Amino acid sequence: MYRIKQLSVFIENRTGQITDVTTILSQNNLSIKSINLIDSNDFGLLRVIVDDAQKTKKVLDNAGISLKITDVFAVAIDDHIGSFNEVVTLLSSNNINIEYTYTINNNHNGAFIFKVSPLLFNKTIDILKENNVEVLKEL
Amino acid sequence: MIWNEIESARREDIEATQLSRLQDTVQRVYSLTPFYKEKFNEIGLKPEDITSLTDISKLPFTTKKDLRAHYPFGLFTVPMSEVIRVHSSSGTTGKPTVVGYTKADMDVWDEVMARVFTMAGATSEDIVHNGYGYGLFTGGLGFHNGAEKIGATIIPASGGMTDRQLMLMRDFGATILAATPTFSLHMAEVAKKTGSNYLKDYKLKAGIFGAEPTSSGLKKEVAEAWGIDYHEVYGLSEIIGPGVACSCKESELLHVFEDHFYFEIIDSETGEIKPEGERGELVITPLTKQALPLLRYRTGDITSITKEPCKCGRTLLRMESIVGRADDMLIISGVNVYPSQIEHVIANTEGVTLNYQIIAEKKGHLDKLEIHVEVSDEIMSDSLGEMAIIKKKIQSALLNNLYINANVILVQPRSLARSEGKAVRIIDKRKD
Numbered sequence: 001m002y003r004i005k006q007l008s009v010f011i012e013n014r015t016g017q018i019t020d021v022t023t024i025l026s027q028n029n030l031s032i033k034s035i036n037l038i039d040s041n042d043f044g045l046l047r048v049i050v051d052d053a054q055k056t057k058k059v060l061d062n063a064g065i066s067l068k069i070t071d072v073f074a075v076a077i078d079d080h081i082g083s084f085n086e087v088v089t090l091l092s093s094n095n096i097n098i099e100y101t102y103t104i105n106n107n108h109n110g111a112f113i114f115k116v117s118p119l120l121f122n123k124t125i126d127i128l129k130e131n132n133v134e135v136l137k138e139l
Numbered sequence: 140m141i142w143n144e145i146e147s148a149r150r151e152d153i154e155a156t157q158l159s160r161l162q163d164t165v166q167r168v169y170s171l172t173p174f175y176k177e178k179f180n181e182i183g184l185k186p187e188d189i190t191s192l193t194d195i196s197k198l199p200f201t202t203k204k205d206l207r208a209h210y211p212f213g214l215f216t217v218p219m220s221e222v223i224r225v226h227s228s229s230g231t232t233g234k235p236t237v238v239g240y241t242k243a244d245m246d247v248w249d250e251v252m253a254r255v256f257t258m259a260g261a262t263s264e265d266i267v268h269n270g271y272g273y274g275l276f277t278g279g280l281g282f283h284n285g286a287e288k289i290g291a292t293i294i295p296a297s298g299g300m301t302d303r304q305l306m307l308m309r310d311f312g313a314t315i316l317a318a319t320p321t322f323s324l325h326m327a328e329v330a331k332k333t334g335s336n337y338l339k340d341y342k343l344k345a346g347i348f349g350a351e352p353t354s355s356g357l358k359k360e361v362a363e364a365w366g367i368d369y370h371e372v373y374g375l376s377e378i379i380g381p382g383v384a385c386s387c388k389e390s391e392l393l394h395v396f397e398d399h400f401y402f403e404i405i406d407s408e409t410g411e412i413k414p415e416g417e418r419g420e421l422v423i424t425p426l427t428k429q430a431l432p433l434l435r436y437r438t439g440d441i442t443s444i445t446k447e448p449c450k451c452g453r454t455l456l457r458m459e460s461i462v463g464r465a466d467d468m469l470i471i472s473g474v475n476v477y478p479s480q481i482e483h484v485i486a487n488t489e490g491v492t493l494n495y496q497i498i499a500e501k502k503g504h505l506d507k508l509e510i511h512v513e514v515s516d517e518i519m520s521d522s523l524g525e526m527a528i529i530k531k532k533i534q535s536a537l538l539n540n541l542y543i544n545a546n547v548i549l550v551q552p553r554s555l556a557r558s559e560g561k562a563v564r565i566i567d568k569r570k571d
Contacts, residue, residue, distance in 0.1 A: 008521040010514055012550050040523050042530065043549055047521075064553035066519040099522075115521075 002125050002135050003071040005053035006113070010066045011037070011044040021046060021065060028059045033139045034104035034113065049104070049113070049139060071121060076134040077103070077110040084112060087133055094127050096120050104139065111136055142257035142289075143250070145398050146453045150446070153454065156398050158192050160426035165189050165198070168432050171216035174209065175199070175434065195403065195424065196412055200435045203236060206377065211237040217430050226376050227275045235275075238376050239430040245284070247427050251382035251396045252285020258387050258394070258451075259345045259370040261315050263290030266342075268308050270318030270326075271350070272298035277380030278350055282317045285382065291315070298322065301329050309340045316346040320353050320361050324493065327364035343367050349374065349381055352440075352461040354479045355391065356486020357493050371460060377436055378423050384458055389450045392457035399427050402444055402456060403435070407465045418443045420465045421458070439465045441477065467565060469499055471506045471543050478564050481510065481545075484536045490518030490529055494555050499567045506569070508545040510537075513552050 011017045018037070025032060025048075034049040050056045053069060060067050075087055091098060091114075099115040116124050128135050141147055145156075166186045168175040178199040179185070188197060206214065215222065222239040240248065261267065267286040271278030279297055286293040294311055296304050298318075305326060308316070316323060323346060330337045343365050348358075349372035362369040373393050374381035383400050384393035395402055403412055404419040413419040421438045441462045448454055463477030470476075478497055485495055494513040499506060512533065520526055526549060533547045 006521075008519075010519060010526075010549075010551060012548075012554070038523060040527060043523075043526070045521065045523055064551070066514055066516050066552045068519045068521050070521040 001137055002073050003121070004049060004074055004113070004136075004139065006070045006072045006115075007048050007050065007053060007056060007060075008068045008070060009046040009048065009060065011039070011046050013039065013041070013043050018046060020063075021048075021060070024059055024063050024065075025050065025056065028055065030056050030059070034102075036102050036113075038100075047102075070115065071118065072113050072115045073121070073125060074104075074111040074113055074136040074139060075128065076136055077112060078134075079109065087112065087128070090127065090131055090133070091116075091124065094124075096124050096127070111139065140257050140260070140262070141452060142254040146254065146394070146396075146455055148454060150454055153397060154192060157401055157426060160398075161192065161195065161401060161424065162186070162189055164424070164426055164428070164432050165434070167216060168434060172214055172432075174205070174214060192401075195401065195435070198424075198434045200410065200422065200437050201433045202437050203377070203439075206236040207234050210234045212239065214433070215239050215430050216432060217241055222430050224280075225275075226277045226280075226380065228376055236377060238277075241429040243427075243429050244379070244431075247399055248281060248379050248382060249284045249288040251379065251399060252281055253288040254396060255347060255370075255372050255382055255385040256285050256289050256291065256315070258385050259315060259347050260368070260388070261286070261289060261291055261345070265291045265314045266294065266312055267291045267315045267317060268294045268296055268304070268311070268313035270296050270298060270304055270316065270322060271381075277374070277376045278319075281374070281380040281382060282347070286315075286317075301326055305330050308343070312342045314342050314344050316343050316365065316367070318346070318348065319350045320348045320357055321351060323348060323361050324357070324364060327361070331364075338366050341365070345370060347372050347385070352463060352467075352479055354482040354486060355460075356483050358391070358460075360486065360493060373458070373461065375438060375440075377431075377433065378425050378438075379428070383423070387449065387451040387453065390457075392445070392449070392459055394449065394451075394453050394455040394457055395444070397456050399425065401426055402458065404442070404444055405437075416443055416445055418462060421461075441465055441468070469497070469508075469565070469567065471499065471508050471545075474542050476541055476543055480541055481537065482564075484540055485510075485512060485533060488529065488533050488536060490515055491533065492552065494553075496555050496563065497565045499565070499569055501569045508543060509548055510545050511548050511550045511555060513555055514549050516552060519552075 031051040036047045038045050101114045104111055169186045221241050224240040227235040227237045269282045271282055273279030345368040347370045358369045371386045372381050374383040384395040386393045401424040403422040405422050407420040421440045421442050422435050424435050442458050444456055444458045463479050492513045492515045496511045498509040530547045537543050537545050
């Protein structure tokens with residue numbers, strides 16, 4: 001129930017590639033909750049969280065765009081200094097390696113998105129909840 | 140099964156037939172084609188000088204340029220009243236090359252295509268799905284006539300419209316597929332979308348593929364995608380169309396129908412004939428052509444030939460799959476590379492599709508080679524690192540096996556120009 005579906009889309013390093021993807025999303029009335037681009041010299045990955053992951057997969061598949069769905073989770077941002085550090089420290093002291101993380105804004109506050117190994121996903125959620133960290137069910 | 144007993148005749152008998160047919164052809168072009176008569180006179184050659192098969196080296200070559208110079212019907216040796224069919228090449232550079240057939244030529248074409256179908260195990264019981272384009276291209280009608288000759292049921296699907304073709308193949312229960320390898324692979328990719336057990340809907344047992352140079356890797360991929368035996372056919376319109384040679388079940392080598400086509404392998408630069416087993420440019424002399432007999436036609440295709448007998452019982456000469464085109468050979472910083480060799484390396488790298496494009500450029504004085512490779516859905520990852528490993532794998536395989544430094548660029552699946560006919564594999568920007 002805390003699994004948020006993130007779509008990673010392969011992006012070639014040339015002008016217009018991101019537009020190709022976002023145009024398809026807007027034409028299909030899909031709302032982007034979060035978007036995050038990472039790149040190397042040659043190519044990049046666009047990580048997006050949308051309101052309807054299955055529909056998005058379908059429309060992108062049909063457009064011939066390769067993607068991969070990954071489970072991530074979101075932690076609510078408590079607006080004080082050190083709040084991010086507390087979460088990260090909690091995870092590392094439990095030997096949970098964070099593969100990547102980024103922040104997003106929603107209507108109210110903001111949230112951190114985390115990706116950990118799929119094998120540790122449930123364990124991570126349990127630890128966070130035991131320590132009263134607010135894990136979001138949806139964005 | 141073997142269609143014609145000449146396919147398993149003794150070598151002496153095959154060669155005796157070749158010599159008498161060669162002498163007839165030489166006499167024919169000398170007396171009927173001013174172009175050849177002039178060439179003979181220039182070098183002081185008479186048709187009677189050809190007394191053995193090795194004398195063929197005395198004859199002049201014919202090139203595509205010669206055909207273009209006599210566009211459209213200048214080299215025909217019969218009046219148009221005897222020509223019953225005309226085909227032509229696509230002619231992407233200038234005028235197309237035009238070829239003609241008499242009734243006797245059509246009979247030969249049907250005959251060699253019947254041998255091709257029989258070699259692929261087809262009989263009158265089979266249903267042949269013909270996905271080669273119908274029209275001026277020899278593929279469509281060449282396969283059509285051959286399938287009719289053996290009495291099979293022919294489905295003249297022609298090219299394009301993938302979904303419709305798949306529906307016809309399923310509903311009509313096609314057992315033999317005839318199409319280009321890239322289009323066949325494309326069809327399999329589309330069929331796969333219906334689920335991993337898509338093969339249960341199809342009855343295919345063999346395929347006859349040609350019209351594109353093909354690596355072992357691509358052949359294997361097509362054969363596995365359709366769960367069929369892969370037979371490769373070789374041919375070119377200038378000689379007859381498809382049906383010059385075909386591979387049997389025993390090996391990847393192609394049996395040459397040498398009672399109709401005489402093969403030589405030459406050094407492209409010097410024109411010297413190369414010994415059996417060595418690679419060079421393929422030169423073909425059709426031995427029975429009436430409308431358009433040509434002497435020593437330079438195909439531009441690179442291959443080798445062997446007379447070693449085959450387990451299937453045929454005694455015909457065999458050729459290896461075309462390695463490349465004489466004019467396709469890339470010289471990258473002094474290293475000779477054929478695109479098919481690059482394709483082979485790509486085929487052996489897990490997770491990449493066989494859709495690729497080779498781009499050669501000059502940067503300053505240095506050759507720069509870029510290879511664009513489509514990423515497959517299977518290796519699509521959420522990690523840049525994992526994808527970078529695939530790129531590195533291909534690059535080091537190219538360096539270790541072919542001694543070339545290439546920059547491999549991963550591109551979107553289905554983003555490279557994908558033809559439903561022939562694939563564009565090389566862009567050489569250095570030629571401008």
